[in-house]
Amino acid sequence: xxxxxxxxxxxxxxxxxxxxxxxxxxxxxxxxxxxxxxxxxxxxxxxxxxxxxxxxxxxxxxxxxxxxxxxxxxxxxxxxxxxxxxxxxxxxxxxxxxxxxxxxxxxxxxx
Amino acid sequence: xxxxxxxxxxxxxxxxxxxxxxxxxxxxxxxxxxxxxxxxxxxxxxxxxxxxxxxxxxxxxxxxxxxxxxxxxxxxxxxxxxxxxxxxxxxxxxxxxxxxxxxxxxxxxxxxxxxxxxxxxxxxxxxx
Numbered sequence: 001x002x003x004x005x006x007x008x009x010x011x012x013x014x015x016x017x018x019x020x021x022x023x024x025x026x027x028x029x030x031x032x033x034x035x036x037x038x039x040x041x042x043x044x045x046x047x048x049x050x051x052x053x054x055x056x057x058x059x060x061x062x063x064x065x066x067x068x069x070x071x072x073x074x075x076x077x078x079x080x081x082x083x084x085x086x087x088x089x090x091x092x093x094x095x096x097x098x099x100x101x102x103x104x105x106x107x108x109x110x111x
Numbered sequence: 112x113x114x115x116x117x118x119x120x121x122x123x124x125x126x127x128x129x130x131x132x133x134x135x136x137x138x139x140x141x142x143x144x145x146x147x148x149x150x151x152x153x154x155x156x157x158x159x160x161x162x163x164x165x166x167x168x169x170x171x172x173x174x175x176x177x178x179x180x181x182x183x184x185x186x187x188x189x190x191x192x193x194x195x196x197x198x199x200x201x202x203x204x205x206x207x208x209x210x211x212x213x214x215x216x217x218x219x220x221x222x223x224x225x226x227x228x229x230x231x232x233x234x235x236x237x238x239x
Contacts, residue, residue, distance in 0.1 A: 002157060036225040038158075045207055045229040046150075046158065057227065089158055093224045099173050100148075100160040100224055 003028060004090050004103035011109040017078040020106045022090035023071065028101060030071035033093040037066060037075050040087040049088070050075065077108070085110045113137045113145075115208050115230035123202075123237050129195040133208030133230060134188075141166040141186045146211035146222045149182065149193050151204040152232075159204075163211055163222065164191055171222075198237045205232040 005023045012018040022035060029035060034053065038046040048057050050066045063078045077084055090103035119131035133147070140147065149161040162172040164182045172180050181194040195202060209226035 034224065038226075045232050046226075047229070048225065048227050051212075051225045051227070052223070091158075091225065097174060099171070100163075102150075102158040102160065105157045 002104045003094055003097065003101045004092060006088075006090060006103040006106045008104070009107045009109065011111055012077075012080045013111045014080055014082065016080050017076060018080055018108065019077075020075045020088055020090075020108070022073045022075070022103050024073070024092065024094075025071050027096035028071075028092045028094040029068065029073055031095055033095075035066065035068055035073040036091045037064075038089045038091065039084075040089065042086070046089065080108075080110055082110050084108060113210050113228040115210065115228060117206060117208050117230045117233040119233060119235070121234055121236060123198055123235060124239055125199055125237055126197055129193070129198050129202060129235055129237070131193045131206055131208075131233065131235070132190050133192070134190050135210070136189070140184065140189045140191065143215045143220050144213055146213050147184065147191045148209050148211045148226055150207045150209060150226070150229075152207070153201075153204040156204075161193065161195075161206075165213070165220070200237050203235060203237045205234050207232045 010018050037050040039049045040046045066075050088106045094101045114136045116134045123129045146163050146165050148163040152158050162182045164170050179196045184191040208230045210228040212223045
């Protein structure tokens, strides 16, 4: 049961900037729990992309950034590249469910 | 760098118990720096957190699976395991194990709720 809602798909031309929204509620994002983002390339395991307050693991380019406001968060990809074509998931903690929750997932297509 | 590897049967009969093991290499499972989690992904669908364990044996389960779920840790083998009973076709999925960053402060340790290293995943199909 996904309590974090993402758009099913977004697309953009190479070099463009795209954003992926992650809409939650007062029991997760709105409660102040951190949002984390994962990238899943076709046929592979998810990879941590951003954690906490806009922190990137080593090797993740600074083209990826996130922001949070109220009960929503967003992932931005600037300078879109063909290699960015993947599924993206947000993730947080939900106090009502007493567990970790993932977003519904967004497929990014590079035109 | 941590490496995780899932192992277990790829086919389970309905009503039986699904059992998987995750072997951790590149670091000790008995560290306060990490918790250890299971996540699954039905074919073509999104990710679902299953549960998490600390090396001490403390467990945290998805409430929707709690009645059927057992997660355990074997520190001597650097492994942790998942058992899900009374499976149905809805439990068919790719199952991932992952390391979950933890932190300790003032004698208390807690998870930071994100997964930094993942296994490659193993597909489990529930079918007769």
